[in-house]
Amino acid sequence: MIKTLAAILLLAPLAAAVPLNIGVASAVRGAVHAVAPGAAGRVVETGKSVYSHDKVTTGPEGRLQVLLLDETSFTMGANSEMELDEFVFDPATNAGKVSAKIVKGAFRFVTGKVARRDPASMQVKTPVGTIGIRGTMTAGTVGDSEALIVLLGPGPENNADEKAGGITVSNDKGSTEVDKDGWGVSIKAGEAPSAPFELSPGQLEGILSGVGSAPKGDSKDDAAAGDTTDSSSGQGTARGKDNADDAFAALDAAQGDTSRFASQQFGAPTTATWDEVRGIPGGTGKYSGSGAYYNCTGGTCATTPLGTTTFAMDIDFGARTVGGGSSNISLTSPASFSGTIGSQSYANMTGLATMPLSVTSGTGNFNGTSLKLLNTGGVTAGAATIDVRVISSLSIPPLYGGPVTGSLTTP
């Protein structure tokens, strides 16, 4: 690599003596002339070479595109002048240097391989400032004492997987960065570049029409016929990326992780069977939970919560009993009932793990209260639901109740 670059640099004196071809005038309209240092001027036509240190000028109707060996392109409008200062390019590594000076007129350039590899390797000078590149399409107009330079792209929303372009315009008075397409700077002789600003439609049109092509006459048939632009521009393909992103967004909305977590971690609760519960050979635990109670007068419970039911109930898998010990249940405001859950055996129960619950209370009558053990979270009998029914011990309505579920904890 070093050898290569060194070898290229060694060519420099040779290049000074014999101008080095650095590219080609790839499109010419109207009058375009070039002059190399120490040589006579020549007419530039499409396909003619351009050389390092060439000074290229376009006439009143002239248009020119110069294509350098690294695929950098410069386009010049009418009455423009450009000097190709320096060009070094190693095709094996894309290392090199590109330097040009826009002396006057409208111009546009698109960076090539050298600037793509190392943006600092390309500079475009004007009489009033220098444009530093960060992978970009840039245009402008240059006069003797002022310049207007605009960043054309690629913009941040490009779907070509291109890095968004940027330029830094500087002179000895200051420096301004432009990071947004359609924005630019103006520079006047002896002054620092302006702050970046969004060019007006008129300013943009002034630049683009100066450097762009305009058709005259009839529409011409061309090679693209028969193919949709969506297809030939790759826009149809790029749209697939948007569709893929949308599909993934829709799948993300499904909260897949949460859904799987819910089922994986807890499983869909189902009523256990007494056989399953008896399959647990030993250990003790406690179900505890709280929830709303409702007005259940008339047989079915209403849907408006009235107060809170809490319960704690022991289970002894070895002895095959539920309740007993400090097992209790209570309802608070507006009702105020509490009772203790007596010890009951499930040793001989069959079928689903449900049973009437025996609750003794001094203030209420819990007749009709029932217990259901649930398999949940991959745990047999991992939760218990107590469906409460309670009425004043004097059997005076109202009747309160509703299901309350609690999970199992172990000592």
Added chain:
Amino acid sequence: MKSIFCLLLSAAAVAASAQTPAANVDRESQDASRRGAIERRAAEAAAVAASPSAAQDIPFEKILAAPGDLDLNERFAREQINRGDLRGAATTLERILILAPGRDRTRLLYAAVLYRLDALQDAERELRIVLARAAPAVVIEEAKAYMKLLEGRRRKTHFDARVSFGYGYDDNRNSAADSDKNLFFGVPVLLNPDSRRQDDTSVTFSGALGISRDFGGAKPQKAFANIAYYRGEQTRINALDLQAYSVSGGFALSLRGFEFVPTLGFDHVLLSQSTYLRDVWQGLRVSRRIRPRVEAFADFRYEDQQFVRTRLVPSAENRTGGQWDYGVGARWVATPRDRIGLTLGHRRKYARAVAQAYRRESLGIEYTRLLGRGMFLAAGLTGQFDRYDRPDLTLGSQGRSDDALVGQLLFGAPLNLLWKPLAGFTGTFGYERFRQTSNLTNYEYSDNRLTAMISYKWGI
């Protein structure tokens, strides 16, 4: 040394080109005295084009040798587009238009390339020229369509909305253990039939609304907000009916080559119609293009997860606690059609019940193939390795370690390929294979999921 030869060869090609310029040069740009020479060169170029190698990639040297050959340039531009060199294609098309400004289809293609490059001012100018011409109707129609797209993209405020309807099938929707047994106090207990593996189908709906607003300043910076709703209704296992509301908002800020996207969000998840999870989260993504086709990123996200006890999941609260996610990765655009992503992640989940707290390491790789005409095929493979802090004594004294492998395959296509009036609709078909191994039999299971979805998206 080889480089020097290349350089000299390139220079020689340029020098030769001075003697061998263009074929098929637009005559408007040439005077009569050059016509004879041009026609000779056209014959030479045609011979080259007709040679067997013409079907292969066109070398840049050939363009340098014949930059005025319009058809060669047109083919070269398409090759540049196909290999993703849109800036190069713009240069080539501009060249054609300097020489042959009356080529309206080429100008339309040039505008489309500029649009794809987000060089909107340039693109708009070219489209206006096409629209002002007496071009073929199909060209005008396409130009109008691009102008509409362009006007949409130039708005500072963007709205978009998406709705999706889908149908899914899981062969183990309840994530039941393969062994049909669960540990309880260290003893494997046979699950009752209802708790064993159950397949199920589901109908899903999701909708999302988004808004983004460009700040209008000198830097490309914007604010965005999204609101989304999801509903999944199981056919049989209604306990796993899921609804989710999500609201999020943030900023996308560019600074010195980095993009920062700080986001705040809130999710509300209902399981079987009962609130199951409330989740306030904050995230930050930092990304940077490190190579022309490679973007590296780092993600951070913290979720304050509040699980709510439900009748069906009474121990949900045990999972309440913070969740920290850190990820780094890269996306590589291997070709304009092929994208590869790699993500490394670490998660720390805290929980009220320490037995539910865990650390996760994850590694994911994804590949997307753009098939053209809006179609895509995506495949992903993710490994997740969870290590729980403490044993769940309800299950036994053994600590829990889960290793999961998730494979995904997704195909999508615009439905107007089948029937034109379905423009805007996209159909997707997906398959997901989830396989988890665990040292606890409870958590060793697999699930195969098939999904079909139709989506419609609006954007202004």
